[in-house]
Amino acid sequence: xxxxxxxxxxxxxxxxxxxxxxxxxxxxxxxxxxxxxxxxxxxxxxxxxxxxxxxxxxxxxxxxxxxxxxxxxxxxxxxxxxxxxxxxxxxxxxxxxxxxxxxxxxxxxxxxxxxxxxxxxxxxxxxxxxxxxxxxxxxxxxxxxxxxxxxxxxxxxxxxxxxxxxxxxxxxxxxxxxxxxxxxxxxxxxxxxxxxxxxxxxxxxxxxxxxxxxxxxxxxxxxxxxxxxxxxxxxxxxxxxxxxxxxxxxxxxxxxxxxxxxxxxxxxxxxxxxxxxxxxxxxxxxxxxxxxxxxxxxxxxxxxxxxxxxxxxxxxxxxxxxxxxxxxxxxxxxxxxxxxx
Numbered sequence: 277x278x279x280x281x282x283x284x285x286x287x288x289x290x291x292x293x294x295x296x297x298x299x300x301x302x303x304x305x306x307x308x309x310x311x312x313x314x315x316x317x318x319x320x321x322x323x324x325x326x327x328x329x330x331x332x333x334x335x336x337x338x339x340x341x342x343x344x345x346x347x348x349x350x351x352x353x354x355x356x357x358x359x360x361x362x363x364x365x366x367x368x369x370x371x372x373x374x375x376x377x378x379x380x381x382x383x384x385x386x387x388x389x390x391x392x393x394x395x396x397x398x399x400x401x402x403x404x405x406x407x408x409x410x411x412x413x414x415x416x417x418x419x420x421x422x423x424x425x426x427x428x429x430x431x432x433x434x435x436x437x438x439x440x441x442x443x444x445x446x447x448x449x450x451x452x453x454x455x456x457x458x459x460x461x462x463x464x465x466x467x468x469x470x471x472x473x474x475x476x477x478x479x480x481x482x483x484x485x486x487x488x489x490x491x492x493x494x495x496x497x498x499x500x501x502x503x504x505x506x507x508x509x510x511x512x513x514x515x516x517x518x519x520x521x522x523x524x525x526x527x528x529x530x531x532x533x534x535x536x537x538x539x540x541x542x543x544x545x546x547x548x549x550x551x552x553x554x555x556x557x558x559x560x561x562x563x564x565x566x567x568x569x570x571x572x573x574x575x576x577x578x579x580x581x582x583x584x585x586x587x588x589x590x591x592x593x594x595x596x597x598x599x600x601x602x603x604x605x606x607x608x609x610x611x612x613x614x615x616x617x
Contacts, residue, residue: 297391298387298390298391298395298396298397298398299396299397299398300387300397300398300400301317301319301397301398301399301400302362302400302401302402303399303400303401303402303419303423304401304402305402305406308423311398311400319423321422321423321424321425322355322424322425323354323355323425323427324349324354324355324356324357324397324424324425324426324427324428325345325348325349325352325354325355325356325357325426325427325428325429325430326345326357326358326359326420326424326426326428326429326430327341327342327345327357327358327359327429327430327431328358328359328360328420328429328431328435328437329341329358329359329360329431329432329435330360330361330364330365331358331360331381331386331390332364332379332380332381332386332474333380333381333474333477333493334381334386334389334390334393334493334494335380335472335474335477335492335493335494336465336467336472336492336493336494337432337464337465337471337472337473338432338472339393339494340462340465341430341431341432341462342358342390342393342395343393344430344460344462345358345395345430346393346394346395348428348430348460349396352427352428354427354428355396355397355425356394356395356396356397357395357396357397357398357399357424357426358390358395358397358398358399359399359401359419359420359424360386360390360398360399360400360401361400361401361403362383362400362401362402362403363403363526364379364403364526365403365408367403367526368403368404368405368408369408377474377475377478377528378478378526378527378528378529379524379526379527379528380474380477380478380481380493380497380528381498382500382523382524382527383400383524384500384523385498385500385583389495399424401419412437412447413447413451415437416447416448416451416455417451417455420457421455421457426457427456427457427458428457428458428459428460429448429452429457429458429459429460430459430460430461430462431445431448431459431460431461431462432461432462432464433445433461433462433463433464434464435461445459445461467491467492472492476492477489477492477493478528480492481497481528481529481530481531482528482530482531483531484530484531484533484589484592485589486530486535486586486587486588486589487587487588487589489530490586490587495585496538496585496586496587497530497585497586498583498584498585498586499520499522499527499529499537499550499566499583499584499586500520500522500523500527500581500582500583500584501520501521501522501523501566501581501582502520502521502523502579502580502581502582503518503519503520503521503577503578503579503580503581503582504519504520504521504578505519505578506519506567507558509558509599510567510569512599513599513600513602513603513606514603515549515569515603515606515610516569516574517551517567517568517569518567518568518570518577518582519565519566519567520565520566520567520568520582520584522566523581529552529564529566530552530586530589531552531589532552532553532554532564532592532593533551533552533553533589533590533591533592533593534549534550534551534589534590534591534592534593534609535549535550535551535552535586535587535588535589535590536548536549536550536586536587536588536589536590536612536613536616537549537550537568537584537585537586537587538584538585538587539568539570539582539583539584539585540583541570541573541575541577541582546570546571546572546573547570547571547572547613547614548568548569548570548571548584548613549568549569549571549590549606549609549610549613550566550567550568550584550586551565551566551567551568551593552564552565552566552593553565553593554593555567555593556593556594556595557594557595557596557599557602558599558602568584569606569610571610571613571614587616588616590609590612590613591609
């Protein structure tokens with residue numbers, strides 16, 4: 277059977293190392309600040325290759341654009357820059373009662389995935405209603421060219437931006453001739469007959485098809501949160517769990533069930549059984565939660581931020597008559613997890 281663990285452990289460590297070399301700044305109300313602070317930084321335009329997008333999920337379609345971005349930057353001795361938005365523009369603009377779709381990546385997860393692509397600078401735009409009102413022409417002239425120093429802009433085939441998504445490839449090409457930057461449009465990428473899209477990946481996750489979703493993503497789906505205190509019922513039956521308070525409440529959770537997962541604690545990889553759901557055996561509140569039993573780990577992690585890679589769907593969530601029945605099933609789940617790792 278296919279083993280995921282060593283590969284994904286290496287991938288998580290590579291992301292951590294790459295993040296240290298990528299510069300991250302925030303753009304808010306026409307000010308450039310150090311990431312995570314309100315401190316303004318001296319920021320001068322440098323000759324750059326730039327791409328722009330939400331990059332939710334940083335899936336294989338995105339990675340094709342990123343690979344081209346980095347390759348062009350290296351060949352022309354330019355800086356590679358990704359311009360992204362926080363929060364996701366749909367969080368600000370979506371007027372549908374049900375709200376915008378869940379996020380495939382939190383900002384922190386996105387940062388690490390983009391760092392893994394060897395990008396030089398991540399330029400995080402704080403997306404507000406005021407910013408959304410800016411025209412595509414204004415954004416290109418004053419942010420991409422004057423502030424960042426874009427000499428080349430690389431986008432996907434379906435790219436659109438600016439007020440009411442009025443700017444696209446034609447807008448870029450027209451302004452490129454005036455402002456002396458070139459434009460490259462990356463063709464659509466497909467798996468078989470299916471094109472890459474965040475919508476398709478969300479559908480797969482909501483169906484519990486985690487392996488197919490991971491194939492589209494190009495790496496395991498991530499869930500990140502802070503370890504919080506729970507009711508400790510798992511400890512009473514020999515399966516202590518970490519209860520995650522999600523780092524972003526808008527994060528999309530896969531279909532309810534038990535999953536094979538992996539995490540890294542203090543630099544060491546561990547297998548985990550993750551339960552996503554309402555815990556029907558021990559709770560009647562109906563609140564969806566995320567908890568995981570980290571196999572082989574016995575320390576306390578309260579208050580720590582933990583990230584899990586979700587690798588495989590094991591089974592649906594089920595209500596058991598007794599805790600003993602639940603314990604027997606968890607023993608079976610543990611053996612299943614150990615089989616695959």
